[in-house]
Amino acid sequence: xxxxxxxLEAAESMENIPVxxxxxxxxxxxxxxxxxxxxxxxxxxxxxxxxxxxxxxxxFLAYSFYSxxxxxxFFPARNEFFSLLLSLATFGVGFxxxxxxxxxxxxxxxxxxxxxxxxxxxxxxxxxTMGVALTxxxxxxxxAAPIILVLARLVQGLALGGEVGPSTALLLEAAPPGxxxxxxxxxGASQGMATLMAGVxxxxxxxxxxxxxxxxxxxxxxxxxxxxxxxxxxxxxxSLPETLETRDRQPGDASPVRRIWRDHQAxxxxxxxxxxxxxxxAYVCSYMTTYALTALAMPAVQAMVAxxxxxxxxxVGARLGGHLSDRIGRKPVMIVSRALMLLCIYPAFLFLTHxxxxxxxxxxxxxxxLLTSAGTAASMVALIEIFPSAVRSxxxxxTNAVSVSVFxxxxxxxxxxxxxxxxxxxxxxxxxxxxxxxxxWAMFKLPGLRKK
Numbered sequence: 001x002x003x004x005x006x007x008l009e010a011a012e013s014m015e016n017i018p019v020x021x022x023x024x025x026x027x028x029x030x031x032x033x034x035x036x037x038x039x040x041x042x043x044x045x046x047x048x049x050x051x052x053x054x055x056x057x058x059x060f061l062a063y064s065f066y067s068x069x070x071x072x073x074f075f076p077a078r079n080e081f082f083s084l085l086l087s088l089a090t091f092g093v094g095f096x097x098x099x100x101x102x103x104x105x106x107x108x109x110x111x112x113x114x115x116x117x118x119x120x121x122x123x124x125x126x127x128x129t130m131g132v133a134l135t136x137x138x139x140x141x142x143x144a145a146p147i148i149l150v151l152a153r154l155v156q157g158l159a160l161g162g163e164v165g166p167s168t169a170l171l172l173e174a175a176p177p178g179x180x181x182x183x184x185x186x187x188g189a190s191q192g193m194a195t196l197m198a199g200v201x202x203x204x205x206x207x208x209x210x211x212x213x214x215x216x217x218x219x220x221x222x223x224x225x226x227x228x229x230x231x232x233x234x235x236x237x238x239s240l241p242e243t244l245e246t247r248d249r250q251p252g253d254a255s256p257v258r259r260i261w262r263d264h265q266a267x268x269x270x271x272x273x274x275x276x277x278x279x280x281x282a283y284v285c286s287y288m289t290t291y292a293l294t295a296l297a298m299p300a301v302q303a304m305v306a307x308x309x310x311x312x313x314x315x316v317g318a319r320l321g322g323h324l325s326d327r328i329g330r331k332p333v334m335i336v337s338r339a340l341m342l343l344c345i346y347p348a349f350l351f352l353t354h355x356x357x358x359x360x361x362x363x364x365x366x367x368x369x370l371l372t373s374a375g376t377a378a379s380m381v382a383l384i385e386i387f388p389s390a391v392r393s394x395x396x397x398x399t400n401a402v403s404v405s406v407f408x409x410x411x412x413x414x415x416x417x418x419x420x421x422x423x424x425x426x427x428x429x430x431x432x433x434x435x436x437x438x439x440x441w442a443m444f445k446l447p448g449l450r451k452k
Contacts, residue, residue, distance in 0.1 A: 044236055102165065103257055122237055276407050295353075307365075309365040321373060324378070
């Protein structure tokens with residue numbers, strides 16, 4: 001039943017309530033009513049909430065850096081290129097189960113609560129990471145090695161697909177009044193921290209170990225490091241406060257996913273489009289190291305600078321975007337940062353192709369990551385706000401998991417294919433331009449969002 005204009009006006013006048021436009025939501029604004037007092041959360045608890053997101057990016061970059069060695073260890077073949085393709089295909093398998101994780105675990109978080117969902121995801125991550133880090137090579141256990149690796153990647157994908165929804169919902173619901181953007185921005189900042197750690201680890205290993213040592217055992221070190229972090233996150237997550245109130249929990253016969261499809265289709269499609277746009281830019285930034293190695297033929301040690309600068313700029317950009325979204329609103333930060341990306345991406349790649357050195361690579365990587373992360377921080381809080389509490393985790397999980405699966409899992413392949421097919425080193429810039437135009441349209445279509 002549609003709300004009257006008087007009801008909508010009264011709802012918008014209430015302090016700290018994200019506006020739910022009737023054109024995008026069939027639920028009443030009551031579902032978004034904030035708590036009288038937010039649960040007390042320490043900085044350690046905030047870290048626990050975003051640990052899974054950090055592990056996702058760290059694992060992604062580590063696998064990308066060492067895919068050649070992983071291919072040799074698990075997929076021995078006469079043709080080394082075929083071995084590499086099998087390794088990359090196994091990496092892509094992790095994206096297949098993300099939508100399933102988004103649907104299942106996101107719905108579980110709207111039924112049982114944010115805390116049990118986050119404990120579940122990090123437990124599954126522990127299993128998946130153990131499979132990648134500790135499974136013996138093909139030479140040791142034969143065909144069981146690649147089978148275990150594929151299963152481990154499937155479990156990781158399932159966990160990561162359901163990670164973003166409940167963790168982002170928890171940060172939003174626990175944030176003090178007027179600080180929702182700042183708190184949710186830790187999701188993006190955690191990706192920057194993971195990228196920075198992966199870059200430092202890659203640079204260190206490339207400096208200290210030779211190719212034989214990396215192929216034999218060195219590639220496992222980053223995954224073992226990630227495995228050490230996971231139990232700490234699990235321990236802290238078990239003590240997280242629950243932010244889903246009893247009145248917002250779904251009854252046993254209600255399906256949050258079905259309600260989203262029935263009542264929030266417009267919000268869902270806009271969310272998928274905006275996350276698509278941000279995901280392509282984020283993975284193009286992650287692609288910069290590979291781009292420097294392949295398209296620009298730069299040494300590995302210099303190419304790794306792109307990862308380090310991307311990590312640093314992502315931390316700064318995410319925190320800046322979150323704070324600005326609390327001050328001036330979500331949509332201005334999202335749209336302005338994306339418009340700047342649209343204007344800067346082509347000149348940035350043009351500059352890089354004509355001046356391929358460590359300084360130009362570092363500066364281009366930093367600027368692109370700064371713009372991407374600032375807009376992503378604002379869009380994450382905007383998208384989580386347009387779904388009412390009862391389906392909030394499901395809505396965010398589905399939009400993120402589906403878009404990242406389709407576009408995050410293919411961006412590196414698309415970039416490499418475009419460059420190889422056209423011979424144009426500026427092809428990644430065109431990909432970002434097209435997706436940015438579509439993303440800006442979706443951002444303008446979002447309802448007016450007030451600061452929490």
